[in-house]
Amino acid sequence: MRCFRHADTEAVGVCGGCLKGVCPACAKESAHGMLACSDACVLRIEEAEQWRDKLQSARTQQRVNIWLGPTLYIAMGALFAAYGFQHAGYSLDLATVMGLLFIVYGAAYGWRMRQWSRRQLH
Numbered sequence: 001m002r003c004f005r006h007a008d009t010e011a012v013g014v015c016g017g018c019l020k021g022v023c024p025a026c027a028k029e030s031a032h033g034m035l036a037c038s039d040a041c042v043l044r045i046e047e048a049e050q051w052r053d054k055l056q057s058a059r060t061q062q063r064v065n066i067w068l069g070p071t072l073y074i075a076m077g078a079l080f081a082a083y084g085f086q087h088a089g090y091s092l093d094l095a096t097v098m099g100l101l102f103i104v105y106g107a108a109y110g111w112r113m114r115q116w117s118r119r120q121l122h
């Protein structure tokens with residue numbers, strides 16, 4: 001491949017912004033060490049890199065958020081169970097049973113999310 005500006009010079013790489021061949025005289029480098037043909041392309045590459053970083057941190061965020069659902073179920077179940085237990089004079093009633101079911105469901109939900117997030121990592 002030849003340089004996009006110098007037709008008789010062999011390119012050392014490809015611009016990461018527009019995929020044109022660049023020779024050593026034309027090549028610029030982005031902050032991440034990618035080749036670029038112009039300042040405009042350096043900006044474009046760096047914007048893309050920033051987007052990628054953002055997406056990556058969003059994905060990390062998601063890994064934390066998966067615990068929100070299960071935790072909510074378990075907390076609600078505990079509240080239900082505690083309320084029902086007290087309300088029924090410290091014996092089992094429907095609210096207590098429902099609360100316990102919520103806790104079991106929350107635990108199963110959390111377990112499933114953990115399996116799921118593990119699969120996403122590989």
Ligand SMILES: [Zn+2]
Pocket residue numbers: 015016017018019020036037038041
């Ligand atoms: Zn370019």
Ligand SMILES: [Zn+2]
Pocket residue numbers: 003004005006009022023024025026027
């Ligand atoms: Zn050139």
